[in-house]
Amino acid sequence: NAGVTQTPKFQVLKTGQSMTLQCAQDMNHEYMSWYRQDPGMGLRLIHYSVGAGITDQGEVPNGYNVSRSTTEDFPLRLLSAAPSQTSVYFCASSSTGVSNQPQHFGDGTRLSIL
Amino acid sequence: GNSVTQMEGPVTLSEEAFLTINCTYTATGYPSLFWYVQYPGEGLQLLLKATKADDKGSNKGFEATYRKETTSFHLEKGSVQVSDSAVYFCARGNSGGSNYKLTFGKGTLLTVNP
Numbered sequence: 318n319a320g321v322t323q324t325p326k327f328q329v330l331k332t333g334q335s336m337t338l339q340c341a342q343d344m345n346h347e348y349m350s351w352y353r354q355d356p357g358m359g360l361r362l363i364h365y366s367v368g369a370g371i372t373d374q375g376e377v378p379n380g381y382n383v384s385r386s387t388t389e390d391f392p393l394r395l396l397s398a399a400p401s402q403t404s405v406y407f408c409a410s411s412s413t414g415v416s417n418q419p420q421h422f423g424d425g426t427r428l429s430i431l
Numbered sequence: 432g433n434s435v436t437q438m439e440g441p442v443t444l445s446e447e448a449f450l451t452i453n454c455t456y457t458a459t460g461y462p463s464l465f466w467y468v469q470y471p472g473e474g475l476q477l478l479l480k481a482t483k484a485d486d487k488g489s490n491k492g493f494e495a496t497y498r499k500e501t502t503s504f505h506l507e508k509g510s511v512q513v514s515d516s517a518v519y520f521c522a523r524g525n526s527g528g529s530n531y532k533l534t535f536g537k538g539t540l541l542t543v544n545p
Contacts, residue, residue: 321474332474352535360535360538362533407475420475420477424473425473425474
């Protein structure tokens with residue numbers, strides 16, 4: 318049971334570099350989302366998708382891009398990394414077909430921007 | 432907008448002590464309510480949920496009751512164990528039953544000492 322898989326687990330970038338955080342789920346979930354977790358801030362929604370080809374902004378979308386070309390994958394792109402984007406990033410998925418289904422989380426990507 | 436306010440930690444207890452972590456939510460619509468737990472180095476896992484007023488969610492000795500009149504969903508456990516040490520997040524789903532867009536509280540760190 319893979320569930321939600323995030324790669325890499327750790328990454329260090331220099332300011333201005335770009336990278337893509339990968340997220341894949343094997344549960345055929347329609348809904349996928351990206352959160353960032355910062356000390357004292359809880360989890361804040363960056364972007365989300367309710368199905369392939371459909372994405373929307375969350376609470377803190379600036380500096381991040383997403384796309385959803387398949388049901389399984391939902392990559393998060395940082396085009397020009399900034400120190401303020403140092404955080405732990407979590408991907409989550411859930412079914413939207415049945416209400417009140419829980420979200421399933423990956424183990425996170427710890428990202429440091431120098 | 433939607434918001435969740437939970438008790439700030441950290442909370443430190445001795446083994447077998449009684450635990451309460453307070454959580455209140457904004458009363459927009461009729462959201463589902465959740466408690467998630469995050470063990471060190473891991474992603475979030477659903478601990479329990481409640482989908483309507485007066486529902487009681489329970490799991491692993493933890494309980495929380497959906498109180499519409501006080502807009503609260505406090506987490507309780509009668510006798511904590513060292514293995515319960517983790518960060519606990521209260522969350523609410525969308526109004527109208529769909530939970531796929533969650534709003535989280537800031538998290539409460541619980542440490543249980545032997």
